Amino acid sequence: MSQIDLDRLHDKLYRMDNLYHIVDRDGNNIPFKMNHVQLDVFKSIHKRNLILKARQLGMSTFSVLYLLDEALFNFNMACGIVSYSMEHSQHIFKRIIGHALDYMPKEIRPLGINNRSAREISFNNGSFLRVDTTLRGGAYQLVLVSEFGKTCARSPQKAEEIVTGTLNTLSQSGVAIIESTGEGNEGFYAQMVTEAATRGNKDLSPLDYHLFFYPWYLEPSYILNQKVSYDIALTDYFDNIEKEANVKLSQLQRFWYAHQKSLLGDKIKQEFPSTIPEAFLSSSDAYYYSEYISKAYENNRCLSTSLYDALAPVYVAMDIGVNDLTVMIFFQVVHGEIRIIDYYEDKNKGVDFYAKFLLQDKKYLYNTIFLPHDASHRDGIVVENTFEREFRKLFAHTSTKFIVLKRTDLNLGISHAKIKFDRCVFNIAKCKPLLDHLNKYRKKWNEPTGRYLDEPYHDVHSNYADAFRYTCQAVTHLETVSNLGGSLDKHRQVVDSRRKQI
16 A cells, blocks of 8 residues: 555545555455445435445445544544344454454554454544444444345344334434345335435435445446357346436346346346346245246236126135234136235224125125134134124125135145246236235244244234135135136136237
8 A cells, every 4th residue: 555645634535545455355455445336425425325236336345434434533433333144243343344444554553442342443532333233222423234125134123123223313413324235125125215216316304315226237347258148038128227227238248147147046136136126026035925926917917907707706715803904805716817806904893894895895796705714703712603603694695605714834825825826817906005915925034043934924914915825725625626626727828818918
């Protein structure tokens, strides 16, 4: 490193490009100098900042060094860095902060470290920098939330604590930097980015988030000199991105992306997004039905036109909640096609209300209404002795049948629903909220093992997922006892015919 100009240490831009060392991707110790996207954030940084980016653009490193520099060159600055895991926190602390401090120019080492523990460094100027998976208590002037998308996907409660606790400790003059790739479409990060993208970056208050988005094609190193073959669908994708983003993708960039897609599959959009919506539409290991819903949209199985066939039977599958949400799914089975024609949700209502609603407000001619095995009445009596009996009494003047579904293993039920998904066609005009909730049905994250469990995370989306699972179980029942089996080929013919019409 060249000799430091001490007269320019008041200039943060100079300090960022001249004082710090980092470890590059190849493990080499090199001087840190901001690349074009890092410099763009530096010049436009706001009091509240959201950074959505592709992998390996150096945004985490930049953000950490930005906070370190603030702590070193300002008095009494409380700086906190929140990461999604302890392992990542230790990487930040040792590999970025520790390395930068160990290789500081000798001319400014008298700045001095007062104390250096496993998670916190305090300096002689009264400032400190703490790295952890959560920040409890105290007030901070600068906060970095690294890979917040992962935290939202893996630990929703921790994400809520960060938003309601850590970020709320900042005053209007404090600075927050939240950076991440997308990680599914559920959680605070996806919501915050979507709201910021809708609002735009003009006329922001100190509490409004400025959104930075850096797609993969902005990184000069993302090119491949070796030819890679790819299909017409990917060619169309590249052409659409060029038109939408007003950019020109070189053939070497296209080769690189095609190679990455062959390795990552659908996760390419999460790791290397081209657009903001795309970053949150990608499938994730955390989400049960995300990829199936994407396929339904891609295969024209989410239609704004009516799917209702007045000559075909109408069925209802219900997930009944007494002190919780009740979700009803209205469906038909036509030529093997499972048509989700309507849905309804409500809470804290009894059998009388739902019976009246079905008979007077949703004027379908119901063949069968399927009830869950484990719903309970307000007095705690099981559904077989209450809901079924009361529904039968209220529907006695109709020909509607009631069936209580058998108890099945939850994971087997989810797998069964995935198999059925390719046969489902949705009336998107009536069922869009239902699909959105199914899209956010996710697994629990286990921090000690560092993986998702084969166990659902119970939240509001679970009620919709349970109703859909009961729908698929009901279809199996109908195809077993009725003359509806063996019609999958007919369903495919119907779908192909619709695709040609579209």
